[in-house]
Amino acid sequence: MEALVCRKLGDPTLGLEDNNSPIILSRNHPIPQLDSPTAVRVRIKATSLNFANYLQILGKYQEKYPLPFIPGSDFSGVVDAVGPKVSDFRVGDPVCSFAGLGTFAEFIVVDQSHLFRVPQGCDLVSAGALAVAFGTSHVGLVHRAQLTSGQVLLVLGAAGGVGLAAVQIGKACGAIVIAVARGDEKVQLLKSLGVDHVVDLGNENVTQSVKEFLQARKLKGIDVLYDPVGGKLTKESLRLLKWGTKILIIGFASGEIPVIPANIALVKNWTVHGLYWGSYKIHCPGVLEDSIKELLSLLARGLISIYISHSYRLSEANLAFSAIKDRKVIGKVMIVFDEKLPRSKL
Numbered sequence: 001m002e003a004l005v006c007r008k009l010g011d012p013t014l015g016l017e018d019n020n021s022p023i024i025l026s027r028n029h030p031i032p033q034l035d036s037p038t039a040v041r042v043r044i045k046a047t048s049l050n051f052a053n054y055l056q057i058l059g060k061y062q063e064k065y066p067l068p069f070i071p072g073s074d075f076s077g078v079v080d081a082v083g084p085k086v087s088d089f090r091v092g093d094p095v096c097s098f099a100g101l102g103t104f105a106e107f108i109v110v111d112q113s114h115l116f117r118v119p120q121g122c123d124l125v126s127a128g129a130l131a132v133a134f135g136t137s138h139v140g141l142v143h144r145a146q147l148t149s150g151q152v153l154l155v156l157g158a159a160g161g162v163g164l165a166a167v168q169i170g171k172a173c174g175a176i177v178i179a180v181a182r183g184d185e186k187v188q189l190l191k192s193l194g195v196d197h198v199v200d201l202g203n204e205n206v207t208q209s210v211k212e213f214l215q216a217r218k219l220k221g222i223d224v225l226y227d228p229v230g231g232k233l234t235k236e237s238l239r240l241l242k243w244g245t246k247i248l249i250i251g252f253a254s255g256e257i258p259v260i261p262a263n264i265a266l267v268k269n270w271t272v273h274g275l276y277w278g279s280y281k282i283h284c285p286g287v288l289e290d291s292i293k294e295l296l297s298l299l300a301r302g303l304i305s306i307y308i309s310h311s312y313r314l315s316e317a318n319l320a321f322s323a324i325k326d327r328k329v330i331g332k333v334m335i336v337f338d339e340k341l342p343r344s345k346l
């Protein structure tokens with residue numbers, strides 16, 4: 001099978017033919033075999049890139065993997081083979097899930113307990129972008145922050161993978177959503193989703209713009225801060241928080257880990273939630289499973305949508321990583337495996 005192999009750590013945006021590229025396309029990689037009676041092999045249709053996949057190849061992710069490895073986390077596809085004790089799935093079923101590694105390949109083997117059936121009405125490619133981005137935002141906003149209707153939610157990095165998911169889940173919860181993003185294209189998309197206020201970082205000051213909106217709507221401040229960016233933007237956003245705000249620490253796309261002063265957290269009764277979604281698989285698997293089932297149901301009913309700004313073939317994976325590095329992605333960037341898809345649709 002074809003697989004993308006990370007042979008050394010480094011910048012994955014270098015062309016795959018470049019000798020210095022840390023990733024190479026292996027065209028004769030062994031197809032993984034069923035390794036237990038309840039194992040299922042999936043022929044992957046789509047896998048999405050997450051910022052974490054980029055960090056993993058750079059060697060800057062919180063978890064380190066022995067080399068060589070096949071990167072990639074969330075995927076969708078069709079069941080290709082099942083072990084003798086598999087009762088939940090049959091060959092041909094549309095499925096999706098996520099894994100620690102291994103989805104940038106034509107096939108993956110997982111246990112049936114880790115797979116989700118993609119319901120009728122769900123686009124299979126979209127399902128391949130659901131787990132990490134929407135799962136993180138759903139567990140964060142619904143399970144941890146317990147966001148309720150009428151509360152004010154501030155989303156940083158709002159047009160990125162987790163950000164756009166947070167915006168949609170916030171709207172689905174009935175929250176008043178304020179989104180921060182850079183550039184007209186991102187701003188227009190956020191407005192089209194019914195976001196209550198959008199700050200364009202390219203030409204606006206976040207504190208001033210949000211304060212004006214809050215005053216105009218007679219709102220006291222931010223109830224929930226969703227932060228996948230960190231750095232200077234977090235520092236500025238802290239000025240907008242009120243008594244009792246819940247802060248969701250999601251990530252540091254800016255590359256800078258922010259400081260949240262404990263003395264101010266005390267005085268203002270803030271709650272700081274560090275969230276590592278992937279670790280729920282070990283510590284709280286039921287929450288994660290229920291969340292993905294709920295998200296698949298929302299997707300099938302058209303209550304959330306997956307926005308895919310860039311799609312590539314596996315042989316173009318370096319371009320997919322460039323889209324993330326250059327902050328061009330709106331929603332998700334995908335690797336799609338389907339030779340029959342016309343290039344114009346990618």
Ligand SMILES: NC(=O)c1ccc[n+]([C@@H]2O[C@H](COP(=O)([O-])OP(=O)(O)OC[C@H]3O[C@@H](n4cnc5c(N)ncnc54)[C@H](OP(=O)(O)O)[C@@H]3O)[C@@H](O)[C@H]2O)c1
Nearest residue numbers: 051157160161162181182228251252253254275276277327
């Ligand atoms: N805690 C968890 O379990 C978990 C799960 C998933 C993701 N994450 C983390 O969340 C963060 C975002 O992930 P994602 O997949 O949503 O990434 P993404 O799609 O690339 O979005 C990141 C957003 O951050 C903004 N940004 C600000 N400064 C940036 C910079 N210097 N470089 C790149 N982007 C910058 C960009 O928005 P503008 O260009 O509009 O400013 C961009 O849209 C990452 O740190 C990731 O590791 C954490």
